[in-house]
Amino acid sequence: MTEGNSMRYNRICCRTAVCLAAFFAVTFVIGTFFDEVIARAVFSGGNVPALIISTFGIYLFGAAYAFYFGAALSQAQKIIVALKRHLYSVVVLLLGTVTVIVCGGAILDINNLGGIFPQMQRSVPLIMAVFLVALLPIALIGFFLGRKIDDPMLGRRIVLMLNCMTVLFIIYESIKLGFPRPRFRLIQENIGGIGFHAWYDPIQNKNELIDAFSINADNFKSFPSGHTANAVMSITILPGLAMVIPGLRKRRPVLFITGIVIGFVVLASRMILGAHFLTDVSFGGFIASVMSAVYYKREGTIFVK
Numbered sequence: 001m002t003e004g005n006s007m008r009y010n011r012i013c014c015r016t017a018v019c020l021a022a023f024f025a026v027t028f029v030i031g032t033f034f035d036e037v038i039a040r041a042v043f044s045g046g047n048v049p050a051l052i053i054s055t056f057g058i059y060l061f062g063a064a065y066a067f068y069f070g071a072a073l074s075q076a077q078k079i080i081v082a083l084k085r086h087l088y089s090v091v092v093l094l095l096g097t098v099t100v101i102v103c104g105g106a107i108l109d110i111n112n113l114g115g116i117f118p119q120m121q122r123s124v125p126l127i128m129a130v131f132l133v134a135l136l137p138i139a140l141i142g143f144f145l146g147r148k149i150d151d152p153m154l155g156r157r158i159v160l161m162l163n164c165m166t167v168l169f170i171i172y173e174s175i176k177l178g179f180p181r182p183r184f185r186l187i188q189e190n191i192g193g194i195g196f197h198a199w200y201d202p203i204q205n206k207n208e209l210i211d212a213f214s215i216n217a218d219n220f221k222s223f224p225s226g227h228t229a230n231a232v233m234s235i236t237i238l239p240g241l242a243m244v245i246p247g248l249r250k251r252r253p254v255l256f257i258t259g260i261v262i263g264f265v266v267l268a269s270r271m272i273l274g275a276h277f278l279t280d281v282s283f284g285g286f287i288a289s290v291m292s293a294v295y296y297k298r299e300g301t302i303f304v305k
Contacts, residue, residue: 010296016235017296020232020292028282035198035279038278039184039271044273047273050273054227054275058226060234063138065162070138070140070141071143071146072155074143111227111275157240164291165237173226176226180202180220181220182203184274184276199277224283224287229284230266231265232260232292234262235259239255242255267284
């Protein structure tokens with residue numbers, strides 16, 4: 001793509017991301033009234049294909065973060081100069097360095113492979129193995145590919161990508177802490193009389209229930225859906241690979257559409273597993289769409305500087 005075509009492409013992607021955000025806002029409103037009914041209709045606890053899809057969604061985000069972080073290291077000198085004017089980026093990047101290892105642990109938790117193989121859950125050696133085998137090599141690939149790119153703006157674009165991914169992660173994890181909501185699968189187990197709670201009515205006695213019935217704290221992190229947020233962010237993550245892999249530049253529109261498909265497939269898997277309600281996945285998709293729009297809007301300004 002020429003610079004003019006890239007700017008036009010960014011505008012189209014930004015507008016499409018805004019349209020996606022509007023779509024998720026509508027489904028969020030629908031879910032506010034029909035969450036429980038829809039959850040009962042689609043629930044299929046322990047569905048292995050859905051667990052595999054869910055695992056893929058979280059791995060894609062973690063692997064992409066590792067890849068971009070490796071590419072950022074290849075541009076370290078240019079990035080450090082740029083970050084002297086933007087201290088907030090330094091803070092965000094420091095916070096983001098833990099994301100890759102966190103994703104390694106998430107891959108093995110009850111929502112992903114740990115749901116198929118319970119013995120994998122909370123195993124520190126296995127978490128480190130996932131990091132070393134499935135994530136670190138991706139970072140090294142990003143580093144070596146990044147060194148081959150002669151683009152003075154590459155460092156700024158990579159930092160922008162990492163910032164958006166990290167801020168997205170911080171937003172949905174912070175909301176989960178402030179709005180504890182039991183997952184539908186926990187409600188189905190009928191433990192301690194735990195019933196349905198709307199997103200705006202967080203459960204008040206979470207800690208007491210965890211202590212009394214030895215419930216995994218993750219079962220109270222229904223709102224919003226981090227998996228969906230990560231997967232919908234693929235509309236930014238996948239096309240962004242063209243920054244470091246020039247052969248993908250002509251395929252950015254296809255990668256954008258692929259990101260949309262991945263987002264909705266992962267969204268569906270989370271509801272099938274009873275991990276989330278419609279409002280949970282809708283809000284996750286909404287914040288990822290907004291963050292993607294911010295990315296494309298901001299990246300468009302880099303072209304003209």
